[in-house]
Amino acid sequence: MKLYGYWRSSTSYRLRCALELKGIAYENCPVNLLESAQKDASFTSRNPFATVPMLEADGRDRAQSMAIMEWLDEAYPEAPLLPSDLEQRFTARELAYAVATELHAPLNLPVLKYLKNELGHDQEAIDTWYRHWLAKTLHPLEKRLAQLDCGDFLFDAPGFFEAVLIPQLYNARRFDFDLTDCPRMVRIESACNALPAFERAHPSAQPDAH
Amino acid sequence: MKLYGYWRSSTSYRLRCALELKGIAYENCPVNLLESAQKDASFTSRNPFATVPMLEADGRDRAQSMAIMEWLDEAYPEAPLLPSDLEQRFTARELAYAVATELHAPLNLPVLKYLKNELGHDQEAIDTWYRHWLAKTLHPLEKRLAQLDCGDFLFDAPGFFEAVLIPQLYNARRFDFDLTDCPRMVRIESACNALPAFERAHPSAQPDAH
Numbered sequence: 001m002k003l004y005g006y007w008r009s010s011t012s013y014r015l016r017c018a019l020e021l022k023g024i025a026y027e028n029c030p031v032n033l034l035e036s037a038q039k040d041a042s043f044t045s046r047n048p049f050a051t052v053p054m055l056e057a058d059g060r061d062r063a064q065s066m067a068i069m070e071w072l073d074e075a076y077p078e079a080p081l082l083p084s085d086l087e088q089r090f091t092a093r094e095l096a097y098a099v100a101t102e103l104h105a106p107l108n109l110p111v112l113k114y115l116k117n118e119l120g121h122d123q124e125a126i127d128t129w130y131r132h133w134l135a136k137t138l139h140p141l142e143k144r145l146a147q148l149d150c151g152d153f154l155f156d157a158p159g160f161f162e163a164v165l166i167p168q169l170y171n172a173r174r175f176d177f178d179l180t181d182c183p184r185m186v187r188i189e190s191a192c193n194a195l196p197a198f199e200r201a202h203p204s205a206q207p208d209a210h
Numbered sequence: 211m212k213l214y215g216y217w218r219s220s221t222s223y224r225l226r227c228a229l230e231l232k233g234i235a236y237e238n239c240p241v242n243l244l245e246s247a248q249k250d251a252s253f254t255s256r257n258p259f260a261t262v263p264m265l266e267a268d269g270r271d272r273a274q275s276m277a278i279m280e281w282l283d284e285a286y287p288e289a290p291l292l293p294s295d296l297e298q299r300f301t302a303r304e305l306a307y308a309v310a311t312e313l314h315a316p317l318n319l320p321v322l323k324y325l326k327n328e329l330g331h332d333q334e335a336i337d338t339w340y341r342h343w344l345a346k347t348l349h350p351l352e353k354r355l356a357q358l359d360c361g362d363f364l365f366d367a368p369g370f371f372e373a374v375l376i377p378q379l380y381n382a383r384r385f386d387f388d389l390t391d392c393p394r395m396v397r398i399e400s401a402c403n404a405l406p407a408f409e410r411a412h413p414s415a416q417p418d419a420h
Binding site for chain 1: 274300320
């Protein structure tokens with residue numbers, strides 16, 4: 001498999017976590033988002049959405065990290081990301097999709113660029129925007145985790161949810177978001193980041209990191 | 211089942227489409243987003259994300275429409291939303307998640323409110339923002355549909371993808387988005403909207419419509 005991604009793209013990071021957790025080997029193919037390489041015709045002919053990550057796998061160019069994670073678990077059932085229990089599967093997806101839809105999307109690079117270039121906002125306004133959406137989802141997420149009474153991971157081992165959460169906590173720290181009120185998430189973060197799979201998936205461990 | 215939603219919320223509309231396609235009966239419980247009823251303690255104690263839709267089903271309050279759709283298909287395998295073929299499942303999810311993450315999220319009501327109230331933008335700037343994100347995902351989506359050579363539906367019958375697409379096309383029309391370059395999507399829209407399931411799920415058919 002070939003993973004076309006960018007070291008600091010949180011959806012690329014998410015998919016690296018998923019692949020590492022499943023123990024699937026892949027070739028890392030950097031796409032330089034700062035140079036808009038994802039908009040080159042050579043890339044958009046394969047992925048019209050002009051997004052990373054794109055996974056070349058089993059004869060097909062696959063876009064959309066959440067769809068790829070669902071596919072990976074179906075095509076490669078070993079080391080499942082989702083638990084087998086129906087209700088646990090729902091819980092993992094509910095929390096993961098809260099992060100992937102409500103939290104991640106307004107923080108996506110194209111949105112931040114639009115705020116800066118089309119709407120003329122300065123970095124301070126953009127940072128405030130960023131932290132606003134982090135708080136809006138991370139604080140209720142912490143409440144949901146408290147209701148679930150989880151420990152080092154959502155369930156017994158890290159999986160679907162943790163692969164989505166950890167890259168967003170990395171972003172939260174980059175933007176100096178205060179995680180004091182999120183002890184359960186910080187505990188999960190510490191437990192994950194101590195594992196070799198998450199170490200290998202970390203942005204700083206990627207060949208295009210700078 | 212009880213569906214807590216709002217007539218014009220596109221994620222509520224999405225979930226109504228899914229329930230109707232699966233033939234699952236539910237009670238419609240309107241939550242008035244314009245009066246911020248989703249932020250009442252009586253609601254957030256059940257759904258800390260303060261979002262609609264919320265589905266009360268099988269003894270549990272469930273948030274996040276995409277997670278609920280995945281759960282519905284697993285808990286109620288009759289009339290599946292996702293095809294059984296592994297590659298078709300991936301296709302349906304890739305397109306649905308493109309809409310659910312990249313397109314829907316920047317158009318969400320809280321985001322539009324932030325642009326207006328915190329960032330001081332006028333309706334014209336907000337409408338331009340809205341159409342910008344519609345174009346950014348709908349045009350590549352149309353290209354993907356062309357690659358797939360689909361007809362009235364993505365596959366043989368409407369399902370996971372159509373439930374997500376139709377509410378966004380409803381939004382696109384509300385914001386006078388030009389769909390001339392999207393003939394495949396418009397064909398799917400026409401075919402879906404002629405079906406009783408989509409008629410019943412339509413915003414105008416809801417008890418809280420005004």
